[in-house]
Amino acid sequence: MNLDDLHQVLACLTFFIETTMAISRRNNSWQVDVTCNGKRVRRSFQSLIDAQKYELEVRIDLMEGRSPKKAKEIRDPVSVGGMGYRVYDLIWSQQKSADHTFNRLVNVVDYFGEETLIKDITTSDLEKYALDLRLQGNAPATINRKGAIISKILGHAKKHGIISTKPVFPNQKEPIARNEYYTKEQEKEIIGLIQTTDDEEFEDFFTVLIDTGMRRGEAASLTWDCVDFNESVIYLKDPDKIKTGLVRSIPMTNRVKRIFKKLKSNKELETPFNLSTIYWDSKVDRFKRMTNKNFPRMLHTCRHTFCSRLVQGGVPINEVKELAGHKDLRTTLGYAHLAPSNLKSAIKVLESK
Numbered sequence: 001m002n003l004d005d006l007h008q009v010l011a012c013l014t015f016f017i018e019t020t021m022a023i024s025r026r027n028n029s030w031q032v033d034v035t036c037n038g039k040r041v042r043r044s045f046q047s048l049i050d051a052q053k054y055e056l057e058v059r060i061d062l063m064e065g066r067s068p069k070k071a072k073e074i075r076d077p078v079s080v081g082g083m084g085y086r087v088y089d090l091i092w093s094q095q096k097s098a099d100h101t102f103n104r105l106v107n108v109v110d111y112f113g114e115e116t117l118i119k120d121i122t123t124s125d126l127e128k129y130a131l132d133l134r135l136q137g138n139a140p141a142t143i144n145r146k147g148a149i150i151s152k153i154l155g156h157a158k159k160h161g162i163i164s165t166k167p168v169f170p171n172q173k174e175p176i177a178r179n180e181y182y183t184k185e186q187e188k189e190i191i192g193l194i195q196t197t198d199d200e201e202f203e204d205f206f207t208v209l210i211d212t213g214m215r216r217g218e219a220a221s222l223t224w225d226c227v228d229f230n231e232s233v234i235y236l237k238d239p240d241k242i243k244t245g246l247v248r249s250i251p252m253t254n255r256v257k258r259i260f261k262k263l264k265s266n267k268e269l270e271t272p273f274n275l276s277t278i279y280w281d282s283k284v285d286r287f288k289r290m291t292n293k294n295f296p297r298m299l300h301t302c303r304h305t306f307c308s309r310l311v312q313g314g315v316p317i318n319e320v321k322e323l324a325g326h327k328d329l330r331t332t333l334g335y336a337h338l339a340p341s342n343l344k345s346a347i348k349v350l351e352s353k
Contacts, residue, residue: 023051031106034058043085044106044114078162080121081114084153091152101149108149118157123167126150130170140172147171180301181308182210190295197290202283204259205273209299211253213306213324216280216299222272227260236325248325304335311335 030051092101133143147169194203321332
């Protein structure tokens, strides 16, 4: 074996080490899942043969240094699957919640049938879908999120002239939720439990979320130029990394500032926190395993805690809205019940005459 042959063998070995690939059954479809050099490609097919053909094409593309072919090239865009995956490639794949959206998309495509023609879907079909989801025990909010997937697909089809009218999905009325939040005692308990797992990194992340109200994805996406130590402010200025796209600034509490100064002193850290939300979700799973404690929506509840404490402290709702980065004031109003004493004092104005 000459040197060139050896290099080729080594390259192939490296490729298979760095690439994981699998075909799995997902209800009525076959899903190809490829991960290579940190990049993930997932596509769903109606038949196993099509999935195997796509997997082989991806292997060849990756080994030859090309980007994997889009599965949409071999799908008919007038079908639910074809248009669904096209919308995913064009829009949803660029979002922070791409993985969750993809899973919902697969469920929608499985329900209606990947090869089902979009023009054959009616409002009655959408009403039946909503009813089936309800019978399966889905909450109204979950039904609406899945309904938004098929509605987006139909809207894109109308935009491209595939259908002339768009069937209507029956959105479910969602109950007004009373957001759960941590009391000071619960926060102290959780931080104490995190300390027993010897995970200072997770303790810092949890504390920053409590005191800033950032979504975990926003905190994970921070770079050092977002942290202004002189003004004691965090700037969220990249709309592509913010759920609502609304840029904002958040003043730092003293303990948040201390945490960032400590992290900044570590020259090995290129960013304040690990950039992957999956990384932080794995931290939550580790915490649960090691402490045998389960706090539902552990990290997102930090955001509710931030808003709740501001309202309880008498901060006006509009200011809470700006600090939290809520796009709709109605979201912030979900915390209004936490300020009954403030509301009562407001009513006293009517009694002053």
